[in-house]
Amino acid sequence: MDLLANLGLGLSVALQPHNLMFAFLGCLLGTLIGVLPGIGPTATIAMLLPITMGLDPATSLIMLAGIYYGAQYGGSTTAILINLPGESSSAVTAIDGYQMARQGRAGVALATAALGSFFAGTVATFILVMFAPPLARAALNFGSAEYFSLMVLGLIMAVALAHGSILKATAMIVVGLLFGLVGADLYSGAPRFSFGIPELADEVNFVAVAVGVFGIAEILRNLENETDRDVMVKKVTNLWPTRADFRRMAAPVVRGTALGSILGVLPGGGAILASFASYSVEKKLSRTPQEFGHGAIEGVAGPESANNAGAQTSFIPMLTLGIPANPVMALMIGAMIIQGIVPGPNVVNQNPSLFWGLIASMWTGNLMLVLLNLPLIGLWVRLLTIPYYLLFPAIMAFAAIGIYSINSNAYDLYALALFGALGYTLVRFGCEPAPLLLGFILGPMLEEHLRRAMIISRGDPTVFVTRPISAALLAFSVIVLVIVLLPAVRRKREEVFVEEE
Amino acid sequence: MTFNRSDLGAGAIFIAIGLFFGVTTLAELDIGTARRMGPGYFPIALSGILILLGLVIAAKSVSHDDEALGPLPWRGLVVLLSVPVIFGVLIRPLGMAPVLALTTFVTAFASRRMSVKAALLLAVGLTLFCVVVFNIGLGLPLRLFGPLVEPWTRPVFGVR
Numbered sequence: 314m315d316l317l318a319n320l321g322l323g324l325s326v327a328l329q330p331h332n333l334m335f336a337f338l339g340c341l342l343g344t345l346i347g348v349l350p351g352i353g354p355t356a357t358i359a360m361l362l363p364i365t366m367g368l369d370p371a372t373s374l375i376m377l378a379g380i381y382y383g384a385q386y387g388g389s390t391t392a393i394l395i396n397l398p399g400e401s402s403s404a405v406t407a408i409d410g411y412q413m414a415r416q417g418r419a420g421v422a423l424a425t426a427a428l429g430s431f432f433a434g435t436v437a438t439f440i441l442v443m444f445a446p447p448l449a450r451a452a453l454n455f456g457s458a459e460y461f462s463l464m465v466l467g468l469i470m471a472v473a474l475a476h477g478s479i480l481k482a483t484a485m486i487v488v489g490l491l492f493g494l495v496g497a498d499l500y501s502g503a504p505r506f507s508f509g510i511p512e513l514a515d516e517v518n519f520v521a522v523a524v525g526v527f528g529i530a531e532i533l534r535n536l537e538n539e540t541d542r543d544v545m546v547k548k549v550t551n552l553w554p555t556r557a558d559f560r561r562m563a564a565p566v567v568r569g570t571a572l573g574s575i576l577g578v579l580p581g582g583g584a585i586l587a588s589f590a591s592y593s594v595e596k597k598l599s600r601t602p603q604e605f606g607h608g609a610i611e612g613v614a615g616p617e618s619a620n621n622a623g624a625q626t627s628f629i630p631m632l633t634l635g636i637p638a639n640p641v642m643a644l645m646i647g648a649m650i651i652q653g654i655v656p657g658p659n660v661v662n663q664n665p666s667l668f669w670g671l672i673a674s675m676w677t678g679n680l681m682l683v684l685l686n687l688p689l690i691g692l693w694v695r696l697l698t699i700p701y702y703l704l705f706p707a708i709m710a711f712a713a714i715g716i717y718s719i720n721s722n723a724y725d726l727y728a729l730a731l732f733g734a735l736g737y738t739l740v741r742f743g744c745e746p747a748p749l750l751l752g753f754i755l756g757p758m759l760e761e762h763l764r765r766a767m768i769i770s771r772g773d774p775t776v777f778v779t780r781p782i783s784a785a786l787l788a789f790s791v792i793v794l795v796i797v798l799l800p801a802v803r804r805k806r807e808e809v810f811v812e813e814e
Numbered sequence: 815m816t817f818n819r820s821d822l823g824a825g826a827i828f829i830a831i832g833l834f835f836g837v838t839t840l841a842e843l844d845i846g847t848a849r850r851m852g853p854g855y856f857p858i859a860l861s862g863i864l865i866l867l868g869l870v871i872a873a874k875s876v877s878h879d880d881e882a883l884g885p886l887p888w889r890g891l892v893v894l895l896s897v898p899v900i901f902g903v904l905i906r907p908l909g910m911a912p913v914l915a916l917t918t919f920v921t922a923f924a925s926r927r928m929s930v931k932a933a934l935l936l937a938v939g940l941t942l943f944c945v946v947v948f949n950i951g952l953g954l955p956l957r958l959f960g961p962l963v964e965p966w967t968r969p970v971f972g973v974r
Binding site: 364367478480481483484487491500501503506529532533536537701702703706710711713718725726729733735737744760763771772 | 820821823824827828831832835838839842843844847848849850851852853855856857860861863864867868870871874883884885886887889890891894895896897898899901902903905906910914917918921922924925927928936937940944948952953954955956
């Protein structure tokens with residue numbers, strides 16, 4: 314029984330006291346930033362990444378993962394209590410969750426979200442255990458042509474799932490790719506875009522890019538109009554759902570988990586898509602669709618399970634292929650590289666304790682989150698009202714210390730300011746920051762595999778379509794592109810993303 | 815004639831970035847051939863694509879109506895974009911503690927709601943917190959006091 318042995322190894326790592334402690338710290342921090350306004354998990358993980366460099370690789374990834382799914386929990390809390398999704402994937406939860414809160418059922422909505430997420434997290438962890446190793450084995454046969462095509466598919470999915478204009482999202486990816494190329498050329502060693510300044514000869518620091526386009530840009534957005542948050546529910550009581558509630562939420566939770574597990578694997582933000590898909594499925598299947606939008610418990614249970622399952626399974630492409638499904642996974646890949654681990658299909662063989670420990674920690678982490686969220690909800694409610702002007706100076710201070718401590722290079726801080734300005738301007742002009750970060754992480758890998766494939770094929774570009782797996786991946790990319798550009802889908806896509814905002 | 819300022823602006827930025835990378839590549843890097851790609855091959859291809867995308871996005875701005883963009887947070891922009899630079903320039907001569915206090919104090923004024931007293935309290939509190947967490951707790955190798963202030967701090971705090 315490989316499976317049990319692997320799980321056993323994972324649990325033995327995840328249950329080590331210091332790993333438990335850092336998982337707890339990660340969950341706590343994640344919930345905190347999910348609840349607090351104006352800083353998302355991407356920026357937080359980017360800022361804390363330098364600090365985790367001193368920990369051993371497994372512990373550091375366990376903590377970063379904890380922040381990620383902790384933020385999902387915290388994000389639903391704000392969605393339900395103040396109608397402000399702390400996370401884009403909990404935007405759907407706000408629709409019915411907030412209505413439930415207005416009817417005095419905030420406690421039930423929160424408990425539904427937490428229990429649904431826990432169920433989804435448990436199932437998705439098992440899916441990871443079952444599907445990740447075979448996928449990693451299959452990926453071992455991938456050559457450069459396959460990797461190139463896979464990354465093209467990933468980037469096209471990221472475009473398809475980004476909000477707003479497809480053209481702009483594509484351009485953002487190209488911008489990311491270009492900035493990712495700064496630094497020494499892999500084959501010739503020639504410095505690129507360094508202008509003879511030695512401090513610029515290294516690649517652009519990706520923590521600075523991430524904190525700039527996600528952190529600083531977000532703070533500036535929030536400063537556009539400063540408002541106080543209005544918390545309607547001062548005290549949350551009656552946490553436990555009734556027997557009837559349980560009966561109504563059971564099926565949506567299961568369906569949401571299934572949807573989320575499948576869609577989460579898709580590159581480009583599957584968790585968000587999953588929660589939307591789950592909401593519309595529940596509305597279609599419901600015998601009382603008129604209740605949706607007015608506090609239907611199914612509208613909380615389904616999407617919450619879906620986004621948590623999706624968050625979990627988005628680790629699959631990251632752990633097995635080394636390809637990020639979303640900006641947070643891009644940061645995880647960055648964290649691995651900093652720790653000296655080469656992301657890709659070899660992680661499971663070369664670092665089994667890290668691989669299985671991380672997966673097992675997701676389950677312990679989810680359990681901690683239920684315990685952390687339900688009994689302590691009063692504390693989180695109070696934190697909702699912390700004024701923003703006390704928060705962002707702290708964010709800036711942590712960001713500056715974190716970034717400077719990586720290389721003690723002041724140019725990294727100048728890059729932070731530059732990418733903050735660029736990120737804010739582009740976001741203001743209706744561009745999404747996520748594709749930029751994905752492009753930035755994938756840029757060097759994409760170039761490496763393209764050039765290697767072309768060298769091996771002696772300059773014959775048909776290699777990408779004559780190798781079957783590569784051809785299939787590229788064909789799939791074309792199909793996705795065509796579907797997204799179909800007029801009917803385009804209109805529908807616009808509707809969905811308008812609803813979200 | 816109306817045109818969408820967001821599209822025009824985004825298009826212009828993309829074109830500018832494309833030109834920047836494209837021109838630099840042409841001036842400094844060997845492009846090579848498809849068979850043996852040089853360090854400039856991928857950048858020049860991407861720059862071309864980006865300029866093209868920028869042109870299309872800018873051209874389409876004519877067919878979209880303009881939308882209001884909302885007020886620009888001028889204070890925030892000036893403060894938040896200069897704070898990392900201040901931090902970067904002063905961290906070596908001053909050390910972490912004075913720089914943190916200074917930058918936090920400055921950052922606080924990005925918000926219109928900040929008072930001088932609150933900003934001072936925040937600066938002191940946050941600096942203490944960061945010193946305890948990062949320096950003592952996590953042991954980050956950052957000097958608390960740099961050479962410029964050390965003559966005064968050494969008698970009180972010792973060498974840190």
